[in-house]
Amino acid sequence: MSTRIPQVDFGRRVLVLRRRRIAVRLQWRSVVVCAVLAVAVAGTAVLALMTGSYPLSPGQVLSALTGRETGIVHDIVVEWRLPRVAAALVFGAALGVSGAVFQSLLRNPLADPGIIGFSHGSYTGALIVILVVNGTYVQLVGGALLGGMATAVAVYVLAYRRGAQGFRLIIVGIGVSAMLGSLNTWLILMADLDQAMSAAAWGAGSLNGVSWDQVVIGGACIAVLLLLAGMLSRPMRQMELGDDAAASQGVRVWPARLGLILVGVALTATVTAASGPIAFISLVTPQIARRLARTAGITLAPAAFVGALLCLASDYLAQHVAPTPLPVGIITVVLGGGYLGYLLFTEARRRL
Template sequence: MRTVVRAAGLSVRVYPRALIVGVVLLLVALATALVNLTTGDFPVPVAEVLKSLAGEGDAGTDFIVYELRLPRVLVTLLVGAALGASGAVFQSLTRNPLGSPDFVGLTTGAASGALIVMLIVGGGGVQVGAGAIVGCVVTAVVVYLLAFRRGVHPFRLVLMGIGVSALLEALNSYLIYRARLNEAVAAQVWLIGSVNGRGWTEVVIVAVTVAVLVPMVVYFGRHLKLLALGDEMAVLQGVPVERSRAVLALAAVGLSAGATAAAGPIAFVALAAPPLAARLSRSPSSGILPAAAMGAALLSAGDWAAQHALPGNDIPVGVVTAALGGIYLTWLLFHERRGARA
């Protein structure tokens, strides 16, 4: 069921259930973020956190909220949203539930770029983020060129992505093997994916990425359902196929690159968020914004679990998302097998 809203000469198709699901998921993500702001070595009541956010808190509370916790919480929300939106685009373009940045090699390529900066160039901070973005973009170009043969077939794109990802995993392992012990440990922690210790620099990186690319993805995302029907059908409906596909793919690559630059290669959020949002909205496809909201909610909940899973030990959120992703993949394979038998 959909509703067409017309205003100022523009018409927008609105799917009420998807809209409601997206709003609810956004509220869940914000509520979880608020809980994360209150918990830590120095618990702060919700009322005090809200006063601090409103500019009426005392100096001690402001320091805890603005300097220690708010950057981490914002990075968590924005990275989750970026991964959710990126995963929705890739799964729609490839017509494959495994067509996410995790499986087509983008996050591995971003990790390779970051490791080269960390372990060979000796850079840190913003330089590592820039290396991750460059690595992600270069990997995307390589996968596209390898998969191109009179066009890009979705299945071939996924297979090439998996192959390139395996090669890059070998490169990453070699880079860590040849590094000094302290460098290798730091690199391995970064590879897990973590929002621990993230500051305002990372917030700016991922916030600019989301602010620029999500509106672009939403605008061109109108064509995703028609593209899924095939190029000929999309052309008959007046869709600029190659331009739409190129813009969507580049924007999705940018979202994945910005998220990885800010928090490392956090696994399975981009894979799981779109189909989970689609199930809640009872739609064959999730829609960009519900998937982004689901990604933000999943990563916020995962960060809360990471802080409380082991008392006194704040583990990287990538450990939690990897565990949840393994459960999700097992369920997905079981569901597909049962459907095939039926």
């Protein structure tokens, strides 16, 4: 009779990067997953730049990107197709990180900025700027940010009862999201026909009208916000253990939570101002990234890469696989609707 010796778990292999007094610990599996996702993102980006009414070869695309190709090929790649691809990558990464932040803070896989109303609030603020002020992109970002923050405050106040529990925040957020959806529809119906048609098309979540100006301005804002999210990632992971445990480890819980909420709402608002509300990427991305990296909690870097890949692939399907070109938001709704149903079913079973 043989006796099975239990194996001892010595933890996961980590990569430690040190520079003077700064040390960063990275799990090897997360590094490998991010590298594989980066290759997939690069391949999908080249495919998107190749495909269109004027097909190109990979060599032509690479030559145009490196400046060795001039004329019509350069214009097609750099001026026409590259802004859309860059926007899909940057905005997808922003939505992935935003979803990861809120799902980590609320410790619930249903905590998506779209479901809990923050995206609808940003859309409301942007709609007011479009229909009333007819403002610039910078004003759109400001309006979307104010709308998202006002919605976040309203949801938190309405859900507060001896603290704000994650599931209660989600239920209140769903109700606020429905109310804001009705308000957005009323704003569009009361607008002029041309403005209403433009706002309705933009509200589906589309990258059709994205220009280099929006990519540069939005990308700069998103880069700063991603840097801030990375700086707050350690207290975010510690707060997943609970506020008391995080405080015992030296985390200033309320400033860290406020900073993470501001970063998450600002990421969603920046994307919404440029392309409209692209649904479900923030919901699906963090859970896919967590399963790929096999981490105990939600990590930001894999979520950013998965979000970029998902947004770019969805836009490619919307433009080149669908019978007619569609807004990217329609494809993400189709892909994310089934996943939302799965999450609702599993959450209901867990609470029985």
